[in-house]
Amino acid sequence: MMMNGSIKYVDGKEMIGEGVGFERIRRITGYLVGTLDRFNDAKRAEVNERVKHTVSREVQL
Amino acid sequence: MIQTIVKRDGRCVLFDIEKIANAIFKAAQALGGNDYETARELAEQVVAEMERQGNENPSVEQIQDTVERILINTGHARTAKEYILYRAQRTRVRDMNTRLMKTYEDLTYKSALENDVKRENANIDGDTAMGTMLKYGSEGAKQFYHMFVLNPAHSKAHLEGDIHIHDLDFLTLTTTCCQIDIEKLFKGGFCTGHGFLREPNDIQSYAALACIAIQSNQNDQHGGQSIPNFDYGMAHGVAKTYRKNYIRNISKGLTLFADLEDGDQAAKELNARVEQESGLKPVMADDNGYRDRELPELCKLVDEQTALKIQKFAVKEALKETKRGTYQAMEALVHNLNTMHSRAGAQIPFSSINYGTDTSPEGRLVMESIMKATDAGLGNGETAIFPIQIFKVKEGVSFNPGDPNYDLFKLACRVSAKRLFPNFSFLDAPFNLQYYRPGRPETEIAYMGCRTRVIGNNYDPSHEIVNGRGNLSFTSINLPRIAIRSKGDVDFFFEELDRKMDLVFDQLMERYQIQAKKRVRNFPFLMGQGIWLDSDNLGPDDEVGEVLKHGTLSVGFIGLAETLKALIGEHHGESEYAQNLGLEIIGHMRKRVDEQGKKTGMNFSLVATPAEGLSGRFVRIDRKLFGVMEGITDHEFYTNSFHIPVYFNISASEKIRLEAPYHALTNGGHISYIELDGDPLKNLDAFEQVVRYMKECGIGYGSINHPVDRDPVCGYTGIIDEVCPRCGRREGEAVSVDKLRELGVWHENAGNCGYCGDIHEEAARIPNPVD
Numbered sequence: 001m002m003m004n005g006s007i008k009y010v011d012g013k014e015m016i017g018e019g020v021g022f023e024r025i026r027r028i029t030g031y032l033v034g035t036l037d038r039f040n041d042a043k044r045a046e047v048n049e050r051v052k053h054t055v056s057r058e059v060q061l
Numbered sequence: 062m063i064q065t066i067v068k069r070d071g072r073c074v075l076f077d078i079e080k081i082a083n084a085i086f087k088a089a090q091a092l093g094g095n096d097y098e099t100a101r102e103l104a105e106q107v108v109a110e111m112e113r114q115g116n117e118n119p120s121v122e123q124i125q126d127t128v129e130r131i132l133i134n135t136g137h138a139r140t141a142k143e144y145i146l147y148r149a150q151r152t153r154v155r156d157m158n159t160r161l162m163k164t165y166e167d168l169t170y171k172s173a174l175e176n177d178v179k180r181e182n183a184n185i186d187g188d189t190a191m192g193t194m195l196k197y198g199s200e201g202a203k204q205f206y207h208m209f210v211l212n213p214a215h216s217k218a219h220l221e222g223d224i225h226i227h228d229l230d231f232l233t234l235t236t237t238c239c240q241i242d243i244e245k246l247f248k249g250g251f252c253t254g255h256g257f258l259r260e261p262n263d264i265q266s267y268a269a270l271a272c273i274a275i276q277s278n279q280n281d282q283h284g285g286q287s288i289p290n291f292d293y294g295m296a297h298g299v300a301k302t303y304r305k306n307y308i309r310n311i312s313k314g315l316t317l318f319a320d321l322e323d324g325d326q327a328a329k330e331l332n333a334r335v336e337q338e339s340g341l342k343p344v345m346a347d348d349n350g351y352r353d354r355e356l357p358e359l360c361k362l363v364d365e366q367t368a369l370k371i372q373k374f375a376v377k378e379a380l381k382e383t384k385r386g387t388y389q390a391m392e393a394l395v396h397n398l399n400t401m402h403s404r405a406g407a408q409i410p411f412s413s414i415n416y417g418t419d420t421s422p423e424g425r426l427v428m429e430s431i432m433k434a435t436d437a438g439l440g441n442g443e444t445a446i447f448p449i450q451i452f453k454v455k456e457g458v459s460f461n462p463g464d465p466n467y468d469l470f471k472l473a474c475r476v477s478a479k480r481l482f483p484n485f486s487f488l489d490a491p492f493n494l495q496y497y498r499p500g501r502p503e504t505e506i507a508y509m510g511c512r513t514r515v516i517g518n519n520y521d522p523s524h525e526i527v528n529g530r531g532n533l534s535f536t537s538i539n540l541p542r543i544a545i546r547s548k549g550d551v552d553f554f555f556e557e558l559d560r561k562m563d564l565v566f567d568q569l570m571e572r573y574q575i576q577a578k579k580r581v582r583n584f585p586f587l588m589g590q591g592i593w594l595d596s597d598n599l600g601p602d603d604e605v606g607e608v609l610k611h612g613t614l615s616v617g618f619i620g621l622a623e624t625l626k627a628l629i630g631e632h633h634g635e636s637e638y639a640q641n642l643g644l645e646i647i648g649h650m651r652k653r654v655d656e657q658g659k660k661t662g663m664n665f666s667l668v669a670t671p672a673e674g675l676s677g678r679f680v681r682i683d684r685k686l687f688g689v690m691e692g693i694t695d696h697e698f699y700t701n702s703f704h705i706p707v708y709f710n711i712s713a714s715e716k717i718r719l720e721a722p723y724h725a726l727t728n729g730g731h732i733s734y735i736e737l738d739g740d741p742l743k744n745l746d747a748f749e750q751v752v753r754y755m756k757e758c759g760i761g762y763g764s765i766n767h768p769v770d771r772d773p774v775c776g777y778t779g780i781i782d783e784v785c786p787r788c789g790r791r792e793g794e795a796v797s798v799d800k801l802r803e804l805g806v807w808h809e810n811a812g813n814c815g816y817c818g819d820i821h822e823e824a825a826r827i828p829n830p831v832d
């Protein structure tokens with residue numbers, strides 16, 4: 001666990017965060033999940049294929 | 062002469078003629094036979110036949126083949142048939158055992174990264190000891206039900222992927238979910254099974270008990286738990302807190318100005334007198350005349366001017382303290398629901414809360430506080446995963462400028478634009494409005510977990526309410542497969558769909574029959590504490606079959622888009638013609654479900670399946686059967702229920718317009734999503750317009766997706782493309798500690814990444830690894 005993210009010295013400078021990824025919170029079938037690692041393969045594929053929906057002027061009410 | 066035989070696993074063992082005789086005898090016995098001698102003679106003929114063929118060391122399979130032949134040749138056709146059945150059954154059991162052992166092996170030796178089964182449900186950590194233990198149990202239970210419990214026709218349909226029986230591992234154990242009426246639950250206190258809890262006395266205890274209620278109920282059911290009246294329920298706690306704070310501040314004032322020994326005692330006695338005589342309590346709105354009745358009492362202790370001053374002070378302080386206390390309570394609730402575990406420690410309870418329509422100052426404070434706490438995030442600013450929050454949109458209450466809760470609607474949009482919650486439910490959609498009775502919150506639609514909806518009631522039309530009810534079980538139909546098999550013949554499609562629906566009706570009823578035999582003591586909280594509607598009239602040994610009829614039996618479906626593609630070459634995003642056929646299909650399913658409900662008096666409903674564990678299973682089987690078909694089996698998943706495919710380019714308004722009519726048809730639950738690009742916080746107007754458009758089009762339940770990323774090293778939350786906008790590092794890269802210090806996000810004593818918050822909390826976190 002301490003392999004990732006612990007302090008390392010590079011040229012005498014304290015560096016941190018090597019090997020640490022970003023968290024990407026996504027909603028799948030209604031639930032939020034903190035990282036994509038825990039999605040099953042099909043859902044991961046679904047997230048990757050999502051396209052954005054443009055908000056056009058017709059939505060203005 | 063045969064001395065040894067070869068077993069299936071290749072081992073050579075001593076031959077024993079009695080074993081053959083016994084097998085034949087058992088087959089004959091099943092038909093009422095009782096003649097061991099004949100069985101023994103037939104066994105000898107089998108041996109003679111093998112020896113005639115010169116087979117001195119036969120395999121088990123060869124012996125069994127010979128037994129079948131001899132039985133048929135000697136006129137024991139019925140015994141032969143029984144023997145073959147028995148043999149097939151044994152083979153099935155053996156196969157299943159092998160499959161189960163293989164599953165266990167994978168669960169044991171493969172990590173969740175390699176093993177899809179472990180990631181079937183994203184909210185269970187399949188890598189922990191308890192998570193794996195749960196999986197052993199779950200996989201074992203499924204195999205057991207296939208072999209010994211399920212109707213073979215239903216088992217076959219499930220295994221082959223015609224239908225999917227959801228939560229199969231709980232088949233004989235419990236029901237799915239429930240909408241907990243916390244107002245009723247808290248009245249007089251309740252028992253968790255681990256002790257009695259008194260009626261809570263302030264907002265902190267209300268919030269804590271709400272979590273305990275969710276957790277306790279979750280232990281009795283396999284699905285999520287929902288509170289349909291969070292604002293109304295919690296408001297009582299706020300009122301009690303305000304009253305306490307008011308009295309305490311009067312006491313402070315009296316201690317200061319009346320020179321009393323015990324200001325506390327005096328304030329309490331004074332309050333008791335006023336409340337008893339006037340029937341009034343100090344309330345947040347400060348509009349009921351309590352203070353007018355209190356004034357003369359105060360004046361007995363201090364002069365009038367001082368009394369007025371004390372009152373003014375008490376009102377101001379009580380309000381301030383109540384706001385602070387409520388915020389802290391809501392913050393704790395969100396924190397609790399994200400960390401507490403149920404079910405042997407491997408799963409955080411799936412919780413949902415609905416709010417939006419309580420216009421009392423207390424209820425409004427609850428909503429403002431929970432949304433602000435959600436906005437602030439967990440300890441280190443992380444987005445809370447639970448509870449799912451649902452904001453009730455209602456014209457005249459919480460939708461238009463001038464509505465009493467319009468400000469909260471705006472707040473809901475802002476928080477959702479940052480944290481993905483709350484979602485929005487629309488009480489004015491005709492299919493929701495038909496149940497709505499002003500002043501009766503239990504008639505306001507609520508949504509559970511991912512989308513489930515329970516309000517109509519065939520069984521008891523006098524209780525068309527949300528409280529104390531939920532789903533019993535649901536089973537989904539593989540629509541695309543029926544369409545592929547129809548080869549463009551729409552009539553055949555509808556006939557085959559009817560057959561599958563009949564199968565599912567039967568299966569749901571058989572499952573209900575199992576659930577119905579359970580007793581109250583099997584559900585110590587759900588039934589024992591009277592959470593479920595009408596269960597408070599039952600004793601611990603009573604069967605729950607009758608009251609369970611308040612719950613729904615839901616038929617689900619998946620992949621309408623692929624279905625249409627297979628039938629007519631276009632999905633409903635591509636042509637009006639396809640949309641019309643789509644509505645005809647789902648409309649037909651709804652009609653069948655309604656008829657079945659009328660016929661049986663049960664609450665059959667049609668649900669737009671959330672497909673948590675199912676999104677890949679059907680398509681994998683179908684690709685094996687039919688190969689890769691463009692727009693049908695060429696993705697890793699079938700499209701969720703009636704959704705327009707996620708990969709199809711379409712505007713938000715068009716997607717909403719096309720999906721809305723399906724909400725009216727799917728009375729067991731539904732949701733529509735819009736994916737927004739960029740940071741919606743920078744364009745809140747567009748966000749709100751999307752929500753308003755959903756309402757105008759008749760959506761029942763909707764939410765807006767947008768990217769929410771976080772860098773655990775510097776704590777930044779928002780959109781992160783390649784580079785973190787705060788600390789400038791790329792994924793996997795290190796950043797200098799000096800830089801973090803400069804940004805003020807570095808704890809000097811931290812030993813792990815994530816330096817923006819509480820280091821004690823960070824120590825327990827596992828950094829998100831880069832693939």
Ligand SMILES: [Zn+2]
Nearest residue numbers: 772775785788
């Ligand atoms: Zn950063």
